[in-house]
Structures are given as C-alpha cells and as structure tokens.
Amino acid sequence: MQKKYQALHGTRDILPPESSLWQYIEAKVREVMRIYNYREIRFPIFEHTELFQRGIGESTDIVTKEMYTFKDLGGRSLTLRPEGTAPVVRAYIQHSLAKKAPVNKLYYLGPMFRQERPQKGRMRQFHQFAAELLGTLDPAADVEMIDLNLEVYRRLGLKNLKLYLNSVGCPKCRPQHRQKLLAFAKDKLPELCSDCNLRYTRNPLRMFDCKVETCQIILKEAPVMLDSLCHECREHFERVKQNLEYLEIDFELDDHMVRGLDYYTKTAFEIRSEELGAQDSLSGGGRYDLLVSDLGGEETPAIGFAAGTDRLIVAIESQKISYPSDEKIDIFIAPVGEEAKKTAMKLLFSLRRKGHSCEIDYLDRSLKAQMREANRLGAKKVIIVGERELEEGVYEVKDMQTGEQVRMPQAELKV
RNA sequence: GUGGGUGUAGCUCAGUCGGUUAGAGCACCAGGUUGUGGCCCUGGGGGCCGUGGGUUCAAUUCCCAUCACCCACCCCA
Incomplete structure (x- = not known):
C-alpha cells in the first residue's frame, strides 16, 4: 500500500482560510513596525552552529537539546535558526551597521526551529515576529520596545494581557546574587526536588522556574536578583519602571522571571495571556548589552523582543477576534x-x-x-x-x- | 525524556453489551426551475472503523503491539 505522507511531527500546514489570518497579523506587524520606524532585516534560515552556541549560551536548553543541527556536504555544522537575535547581531557586525548609523532598529518575522515535544502553542517549526534596537542604553529604548510589542496586540484587539517585568542584572551584580542564592539553598537541598538540585549546580536562577509546590514555598524566601542589583542596573531599572508608569503602561514585577537565553542583561519582560493555558507566554524580550561584543563586535548595548505568532493565533481564535477575510471576489x-x-x-x-x-x-x-x-x-x-x-x-x-x-x-x- | 488521552466519511462526532447493507450534522454533487445563487424539499457520491497481530464460528467492537495525533510535565515564543 502506498505510504501516506504527512507533515512532520511539530510542523503543520496553514491552509485557507487560516492563512488570511496570518497575512492579517503580518500586515499589522509591518504597519506597527513602520510607525515605530523599524526596518525589516531578512537573514538566512540556517547559520553556523557555533553562532548559536556562542550567542545563546552553551548550557541553555536550546543549545543542549533543542537545535536542528546537521552537517552539509562540506562537513560544516549548520543549524536551523532557533531564534533570531544571534543572527541579527551577526549581520549587524558583518555589515558594520554601527558605522552606518549610531542606532539601528530592525524587525523580522518568520519561522524558527526547536526540537521540543510539541503541544498546544508550541510547534517545532514555530513563527515569530521580533524587533531589535541596537546602539543605545537609554531606558527609553526599553520602554519603546515594550510599547511596540504591546501596540501590535492593541491593534489586533487582544485582551487579557499582562506585562511582567524583571531585571536580570549584569556580570557585575549577577555573581553576587548567585552567591547569596547558593548560600540560601545549600542547606535546603534535601527538601528541594531533584531537578532543583541539578539546577543548583548548573544554573541556580532556574530554580525559580520550578513548578513543584514545595520548591516554590521554599524559594519564596530566597534572595531575588532585584535585591542584588548593582547601582547601574538598579538606576536603569528604576527609570524603566518610572517611564512605564508615566506612560500608563501597566506591569507587574516578577522577580522570579528568568530568561532562557544567556545573553540577557538588565531589563527582562514577558507578555502573557491569561487564557492560553500552559503555553501562556505570548512574547518575551530584554536587554542584551553584551551579546554584540560576545560575538566579536564592538561593545554595543541593545534590546529586543520576540513574539510567538502561533500562540498569538491561538489567543486570537480563543477570543473570537474578527479579522478581514480576503476570500470574496468581485x-x-x-x-x-x-x-x-x-x-x-x-x-x-x-x-x-x-x-x-x-x-x-x-x-x-x-x-x-x-x-x-x-x-x-x-x-x-x-x-x-x-x-x-x-x-x-x-x-x-x-x-x-x-x-x-x-x-x-x-x-x-x-x- | 516522563505521564495521561484520542484514532470511525473532507470536517465535528455518534454507534456497535462481538453477529447481515456502519450512522448523524456540516461540506460536496444532482434534481425540484429544459438559462439564475442564498432559504426549503428530495436524492446521491464518499469509510479496508489508524496499522499489524492474537482470541473467536465471527472483530470496527475484546486483548496485545505499533504508529500517528492531542494535552500536560519540562522548557520557552
């Protein structure tokens, strides 16, 4: 019998009429990006594996177990892009964009690839729209990035969103917090779950992510990053918060929010939908002031966000938001x-x-x-x-x- | 990687306590109007009941395996 081919696990076809919703969202994204003066960058679907290892961090989940990595005919190790920030920074350095303008504002949208167990709102080929702002440390840039992200959702009529804010510090203050956290958790290890014991040695911050109730109770008392910020990070964070308040953008502090990628510094934010179930994080972003230099460029402060389009679709459908359909003919x-x-x-x-x-x-x-x-x-x-x-x-x-x-x-x- | 659930028509799903031709709604096609849509009526096409094996006189139904998909853990967008 003839084999029935079907789309690979974690991938899917987007058929009409759903494709009109995708087009609609993409048009809104481009519209907002234009208003905020971001310009599109298109970069390859695959890159040198090393770019992601260096950029995202060797010990992250993405790099250790989720990348689609393969060898080409020349024996080079290539990887399907699991995210866009590292490639953008690569392009930024490669084309000396810093020399062409002091501040660069770029956006992109398209598929990303991570080999995870698929579930609602989490595909192996998933889609993001994202923006990066390189060349300024101004807290106003942080706020613009958040507002830009929110504006897309506003224009789509999305409701029940919540903005969560945190600061993950910088290489100056992070080690201090790490020490405090390790000291705090050390004698509690027997009470913490096995995952947390593993996190304790590998990436203690991740213990905050633990869903086990007893761990949560214990870690409630744990020292948080926000209390250990160095002067510069604290100042920055205060000004971000002030600006948000001044602009009447609601947010909630989440001092347990940790970023999955190593390059984040200072501001970290996440927008979650209250009705999305387990995969409730619609988008996330933050500062990555050291990534450009980590990848071989001049030290350049930068901030960005990435939003999951597939999840946005789920949210839009569950909120029954109407959208123009292009199916009618004349x-x-x-x-x-x-x-x-x-x-x-x-x-x-x-x-x-x-x-x-x-x-x-x-x-x-x-x-x-x-x-x-x-x-x-x-x-x-x-x-x-x-x-x-x-x-x-x-x-x-x-x-x-x-x-x-x-x-x-x-x-x-x-x- | 771990746990749970589901596989019956293009879609959403009934059903078979094991027994003749397996159903509904929607969708599709045709007729009711020999050249006129929507609503209505009538009719029609379309299923190896996910796959393989076992039990049985008999399996879509029971058992086992397998595959696929979904949900959750984990992680994140």
Whole structure:
C-alpha cells in the first residue's frame, strides 16, 4: 500500500482560510513596525552552529537539546535558526551597521526551529515576529520596545494581557546574587526536588522556574536578583519602571522571571495571556548589552523582543477576534455553452487586467451550479454570457446583493 | 525524556453489551426551475472503523503491539 505522507511531527500546514489570518497579523506587524520606524532585516534560515552556541549560551536548553543541527556536504555544522537575535547581531557586525548609523532598529518575522515535544502553542517549526534596537542604553529604548510589542496586540484587539517585568542584572551584580542564592539553598537541598538540585549546580536562577509546590514555598524566601542589583542596573531599572508608569503602561514585577537565553542583561519582560493555558507566554524580550561584543563586535548595548505568532493565533481564535477575510471576489463570469466560453475567457482576462478579482467556471457546469459557486465565492456581480447574449452582443449583469439583473451592450460594460 | 488521552466519511462526532447493507450534522454533487445563487424539499457520491497481530464460528467492537495525533510535565515564543 502506498505510504501516506504527512507533515512532520511539530510542523503543520496553514491552509485557507487560516492563512488570511496570518497575512492579517503580518500586515499589522509591518504597519506597527513602520510607525515605530523599524526596518525589516531578512537573514538566512540556517547559520553556523557555533553562532548559536556562542550567542545563546552553551548550557541553555536550546543549545543542549533543542537545535536542528546537521552537517552539509562540506562537513560544516549548520543549524536551523532557533531564534533570531544571534543572527541579527551577526549581520549587524558583518555589515558594520554601527558605522552606518549610531542606532539601528530592525524587525523580522518568520519561522524558527526547536526540537521540543510539541503541544498546544508550541510547534517545532514555530513563527515569530521580533524587533531589535541596537546602539543605545537609554531606558527609553526599553520602554519603546515594550510599547511596540504591546501596540501590535492593541491593534489586533487582544485582551487579557499582562506585562511582567524583571531585571536580570549584569556580570557585575549577577555573581553576587548567585552567591547569596547558593548560600540560601545549600542547606535546603534535601527538601528541594531533584531537578532543583541539578539546577543548583548548573544554573541556580532556574530554580525559580520550578513548578513543584514545595520548591516554590521554599524559594519564596530566597534572595531575588532585584535585591542584588548593582547601582547601574538598579538606576536603569528604576527609570524603566518610572517611564512605564508615566506612560500608563501597566506591569507587574516578577522577580522570579528568568530568561532562557544567556545573553540577557538588565531589563527582562514577558507578555502573557491569561487564557492560553500552559503555553501562556505570548512574547518575551530584554536587554542584551553584551551579546554584540560576545560575538566579536564592538561593545554595543541593545534590546529586543520576540513574539510567538502561533500562540498569538491561538489567543486570537480563543477570543473570537474578527479579522478581514480576503476570500470574496468581485466578479464571477458564467458562460453557457461552448461559444460563450470563448467570449467569457476574453472578458475574464480583460477584467483581471483592469484589476478586478474574477473567477470563471472550469467544469462546464449548469448555470444553476455556476450561480451557486458565485454565491459561495462571495462574488458581488455575476456576468452571464450565453447563446442569447452572443447573438445580441450583450451581457446579463446580476448584482448578487440586490438580485437585480440588467442587460448591457458588451461594449458598454460597467462593473 | 516522563505521564495521561484520542484514532470511525473532507470536517465535528455518534454507534456497535462481538453477529447481515456502519450512522448523524456540516461540506460536496444532482434534481425540484429544459438559462439564475442564498432559504426549503428530495436524492446521491464518499469509510479496508489508524496499522499489524492474537482470541473467536465471527472483530470496527475484546486483548496485545505499533504508529500517528492531542494535552500536560519540562522548557520557552
């Protein structure tokens, strides 16, 4: 028996009419990006594996177990992009964008790839829209990034969102906090779960992520990053908060929020939907002031965010938000008989050249069936051309909304 | 990697305490109008009941395996 091919685990086809929703969202994203003066960057789907190892961090989950890595014919190790920030920074350095302008504002949208166990709102090929702002340490940039992200959701009419804010510090203050945290947890290790014991040695901050209730209770008392920020980080964080308050953007502090990527510094934020279930994080972002230099460029402060489009789709569908559908056509041409088909084809092509979206019957169906098809397609007008019309040199033009039908000389056709 | 759930028509799902031709709604096609849509009525096409094996006179139904998908853990967008 012939094997039935199907899309790979964690990938899926986006069919009409869902594809119109995707187009709609992408159009909104581009619209907002333009308003905020971000310009599109398109970078490759795959890069040197090393770029992601260095950029994202060797010990992160993404790098250790989630990347689609393969060798090309030349034996080089390549990886399908699991995120966009590292490639953008690579391009930023490669093309010396810093020399062309002091501040660079870039956006992108497209598929990313991570080999995880798929579930609702988490595909292996998933989609993001994202922005990066490179070249400034100004807290106003942090706020702009958050507002930009929110504005996309606002324009889509998304409700029940919550903005969470944290600061993950910098290499100056992080080690101090780490010491305090380790000291705190040391004698509590027997009470903590096995995962947390592992996190304790590998990445103690991650213990905050633990979902086990007893761990949560214990870690409630644990020293948090926010209390250990160095002067510079504290100052920065205060000004970000002030600006948000001043601009009346609601947020909630989440001092347990940790970023999964190593390059984050200072501001970290996340936008969650309250009705999305387990995968409730719609987007996340933050500062990465050291990534550019880590990847070999001049030290350049930067901030960015990435939003999951697949999850956005889930949220939009669950909130039953309406969106314009592009499925309706202007004119359906219904020929009756073989001779009429020729005239109809000619008419079809000329109308299309004038920019009308038109359709014609390809199955030589009865007029009744053609009318039904026209109705299904949402045609505003139907032009009927049969033997009778050919003889008289006219078209029957029917308005599908009103049901009115008029005959018009072919030369004077107006639609 | 761990746990739970589900596989029956294109879609959403009934059903078979093991027994003749396996159902509904939606969708599709046709007719009711020999050249006119939506609503309505009538009819029709479409299923190796996920796959393989076992038990049985008999399996879509029970058992086992397997695959696929979904949800959750984990992690994140």
